[in-house]
Amino acid sequence: MPTHPVAEITSHSTWSFIEDKFSPYAKDLLTKLVDFVQNEVVPAEKLFHAQIPDDARRWQTTPAIVLDLNKRAKALGLWNLFLSKAHYPDVGVPLTNLEYAVMAEVMGRTGHLASLATNCAAPDTGNMEVLARYGTEAQKKEWLAPLMNAEIRSAFSMTEKGVASSDATNIQTSIRKEGNEIVINGHKWWISGAGDPRCKLHLVMGKSDPNNPSKYAQQSIVIVPANTPGVRVIRPMKVMGYDDAPEGHCEVIYENVRVPERNLIAGWGRGFEVIQGRLGPGRIHHCMRSIGLAQRALDIMLERVTDPNRKTFGKHLYQHGTVVANIAKSRAEIEGARLLVLSAAHQIDKVKAKGALKEIGIAKFVVPSMALQVVDRAMQAFGAEGISQDTPLAYWWAGLRTLRYADGPDEVHIQQIGERELKRAPSLRAASEKAKKKETALFEKYGVKARL
Numbered sequence: 001m002p003t004h005p006v007a008e009i010t011s012h013s014t015w016s017f018i019e020d021k022f023s024p025y026a027k028d029l030l031t032k033l034v035d036f037v038q039n040e041v042v043p044a045e046k047l048f049h050a051q052i053p054d055d056a057r058r059w060q061t062t063p064a065i066v067l068d069l070n071k072r073a074k075a076l077g078l079w080n081l082f083l084s085k086a087h088y089p090d091v092g093v094p095l096t097n098l099e100y101a102v103m104a105e106v107m108g109r110t111g112h113l114a115s116l117a118t119n120c121a122a123p124d125t126g127n128m129e130v131l132a133r134y135g136t137e138a139q140k141k142e143w144l145a146p147l148m149n150a151e152i153r154s155a156f157s158m159t160e161k162g163v164a165s166s167d168a169t170n171i172q173t174s175i176r177k178e179g180n181e182i183v184i185n186g187h188k189w190w191i192s193g194a195g196d197p198r199c200k201l202h203l204v205m206g207k208s209d210p211n212n213p214s215k216y217a218q219q220s221i222v223i224v225p226a227n228t229p230g231v232r233v234i235r236p237m238k239v240m241g242y243d244d245a246p247e248g249h250c251e252v253i254y255e256n257v258r259v260p261e262r263n264l265i266a267g268w269g270r271g272f273e274v275i276q277g278r279l280g281p282g283r284i285h286h287c288m289r290s291i292g293l294a295q296r297a298l299d300i301m302l303e304r305v306t307d308p309n310r311k312t313f314g315k316h317l318y319q320h321g322t323v324v325a326n327i328a329k330s331r332a333e334i335e336g337a338r339l340l341v342l343s344a345a346h347q348i349d350k351v352k353a354k355g356a357l358k359e360i361g362i363a364k365f366v367v368p369s370m371a372l373q374v375v376d377r378a379m380q381a382f383g384a385e386g387i388s389q390d391t392p393l394a395y396w397w398a399g400l401r402t403l404r405y406a407d408g409p410d411e412v413h414i415q416q417i418g419e420r421e422l423k424r425a426p427s428l429r430a431a432s433e434k435a436k437k438k439e440t441a442l443f444e445k446y447g448v449k450a451r452l
Contacts, residue, residue: 005034010105010295011331014338018098021346026099030106032076033118037106040072041114045392048113058245059236060197069117070150080128080148082120082285086349088132091148101288101345105338108292111396115289119148123156123192125285126278127203130221134266134274143201143223152200155193155226157252158275160186166409168272169215173206173254175222182222182264184230184257195236195248199226204254205271212269219271223263230257240398277353283360283407284348287341287367290403291334293396294371298330300393301378317381326381330374337363337370361417365410368403375400 004027007015022030044065051063073079081103085092095103107114115121124147131144146152159165163172173186186206193199201223208220224231232255236248266274304310305317305327317323344359353360379386379393387394404410443450 004030006030006102006106009034009038010109010292011334012102012105012338013335014342018102018342021096022099022102023094026095029077029081029095030099030103033078033081033103033106036073036076036078036117037109037114041069041110041117044069045110045113052245058243059195059248061246062196062198063246066113066116069113070119073118078118080119082125083128083132083148087352088129091132091144097284097345097348098342101284101342104285104288105292105295108289109296111293111392111399119150120285122282122286124154126282127154127156127201129282130203130265130274130278133277134270136262138262139223139265146200151198153193153196153198153247155191155196155199155202155250155252156278157188157191157194157202157204157224157254159188159190161189161251162187166405166412168205168275169218171205171207171219173204175204175206175208175220177208177261177268178258180261181258182261184222184224184254184259186254187251188254189251190237190249191252192249193247194226194233194250194252196246199247201225202231202252203265205275208271209269216272217269220268221265221271221274222259223265224254224257224259228257228259230255239402242395242398283364284341284345286403286407287337287363288345290367290371290400291338291341293400294330294334294337294374297371297375297378297393297396298327298334300391301330301381302327304378304381323381326377330377333370333374337367340366358417358420361413361420364408365404365413365417368400369410371400372397372404 004012004015004019006012019027047065048063051061051065052058053061079093080091081093081095081100083092084097084100085094086096104120107118107120112121128144128147131140131147135144143152143154147154158168158171160171160173164170173184173188176183184204184206186204188204191202194202202225203221204224205219205221207218209218212218232253234251234253236243236245236250239249265271305323308316310317312320340359341363344356344363347356347359350356375393375397379391379397382391382393385391389395
């Protein structure tokens, strides 16, 4: 029997397996989060979308329900849960990555809304981690504190138009020092958060030392206040017709943008190091939210196929073998993906993100594809309604499809994992050769000839 509410709402069959790794504090927080998401956030989903206008005002409007949910989440202590005290002792919450991974799954059941409600939404989460880990005291006071209070929002500006940005060493935006100022010139796009009316800063990555012999020391990251002269948000990019207002994924031009040198993050030439530190845990958060979304899609599918008013060819939908098979496949795929991500989160706790690159990489390309398949099956069960605006499924599918590019495309992670596996070949051959010699010796000892 389930021992915690999370097992009930997520069919979390692994809960008993990881329960002893949760502190009493984390269990209490998780109980509150499950109740908050199920009973306060889920009922607010349609209102959230209804409060976003259909005209140009959609880019100047923060849905009022988000602010109300923020107040409620703060009162419950469900705030900034992503920022681990183990990694950020001055500002973090006493949760392990494993504990937060389960919470991210619960929040993921609502797509983006529960993460917004608890101030655990990207790109702010990654930006807060950067500021907490690499920021100066002045930078933390000016930018981290208001971000942690959800007084402002932020954007992370790396991907560039016309540049193969999956290889971050290709980034061409110019970042150069001129006196006591930093001058930025570049053309970015798919910049998450840049459209939000509350966005007050961009973390901009560019090349500050293009001639450095190390291609990983050529980049720097700079804090650019959103209202700095020369920062131009050109347009929101659409993902299969969705613009994700009011945050958006925007095309942004930086033209002779000048900021003081104190806005440099970590130091000159440390940009690549910073983004690697930013992306590791963030990928796991994306994966667990995706699992939560897949689980919710399966739940919606189960409600649909057991609706007594839904019959085809004289049978209820759940009486068709293909429907039952699709349910079983989705259940199995969710369980396998969850174990994979929980393992990665546990590895991060043990050896930090750098020591868990294999587990993170596998999860990054396995989970979004799994979740896409689960949502696709749910859409199929709804027929034409499943691809319409009358269910959230098509919107979720579009968001999940984006994750196969975000934080590194599948191909990059697949290549890295494949190359890592190939490095095992010499030791495998050596072990096989050793076993072969022993095999030959055994045949000689017993006077038997091999049949193969």
